Amino acid sequence: xxxxxxxxxxxxxxxxxxxxxxxxxxxxxxxxxxxxxxxxxxxxxxxxxxxxxxxxxxxxxxxxxxxxxxxxxxxxxxxxxxxxxxxxxxxxxxxxxxxxxxxxxxxxxxxxxxxxxxxxxxxxxxxxxxxxxxxxxxxxxxxxxxxxxxxxxxxxxxxxxxxxxxxxxxxxxxxxxxxxxx
Numbered sequence: 001x002x003x004x005x006x007x008x009x010x011x012x013x014x015x016x017x018x019x020x021x022x023x024x025x026x027x028x029x030x031x032x033x034x035x036x037x038x039x040x041x042x043x044x045x046x047x048x049x050x051x052x053x054x055x056x057x058x059x060x061x062x063x064x065x066x067x068x069x070x071x072x073x074x075x076x077x078x079x080x081x082x083x084x085x086x087x088x089x090x091x092x093x094x095x096x097x098x099x100x101x102x103x104x105x106x107x108x109x110x111x112x113x114x115x116x117x118x119x120x121x122x123x124x125x126x127x128x129x130x131x132x133x134x135x136x137x138x139x140x141x142x143x144x145x146x147x148x149x150x151x152x153x154x155x156x157x158x159x160x161x162x163x164x165x166x167x168x169x170x171x172x173x174x175x176x177x178x179x180x181x182x
Contacts, residue, residue: 002034003041004052009092009140009157010164013050018057018136021071024114028058032069032112035060044090046128048135051091059132064125070109070117073136075129078104078120087127087141093162097153099144101127 007013021028031054039047045063049056060069081103088096105126107119121129131141142153157163 002030002037004034004038006038006042006047006051006090006093007053008162008164009089009142011053011091013053013055014091014135014140015138016050016055017138018048018050018055021056021058021110024071024110024112028056028071029112031056031058032060032071035069036062039090042090045124046132047090048132050135050138057136059135061125061128061132063128064121064123066119066121066125068117068119069111070107070119070129070132071111071114073107073109073129073133075105075107075133077102078106083123083127085127087131089131089141091140092142092157093160095153095156095160097142097145097149099127099141101130101144105129107133 031049034052035047035049035058038052039060039062046059046061048059057072058069059073061067082100083103084098084100086096087099103126104122107129109117111117119129134141142150145153
């Protein structure tokens with residue numbers, strides 16, 4: 001088991017867009033194993049490579065009875081239904097707030113060998129796919145909160161024992177569900 005330290009809110013790597021994977025090699029297999037081991041050890045539903053300080057478009061997931069990884073993921077929304085519910089993040093430990101997400105998505109990406117894969121998710125798996133894909137775009141779930149909740153979340157983060165004292169900056173997305181923070 002290779003558990004790695006998880007980068008916490010305030011670390012610049014969490015705000016950078018990750019790079020597409022082009023080499024499907026031993027290093028990628030080690031990264032996916034490290035992501036898996038760290039996610040399992042921390043009790044998370046998903047973990048993205050930037051959370052380990054690696055700027056590549058890869059994440060692992062384990063929720064709703066489904067488990068795996070996606071390399072170079074994207075997703076399409078299915079239908080117009082939304083879900084509102086508690087969401088947390090291993091990079092914001094011990095905290096969660098209600099966050100609005102699409103109820104159903106279909107993710108496309110590649111496996112460790114570069115072969116295409118497709119994952120269809122509803123409820124928690126859909127939330128996880130959206131959350132982890134956001135990480136790959138430098139977006140954190142607190143960016144998706146309504147303004148009042150976001151303000152309370154940032155205050156709670158600043159007061160958290162694990163927070164290192166840097167003033168958190170949330171870059172507003174142009175659209176609360178689809179825009180990328182820049």
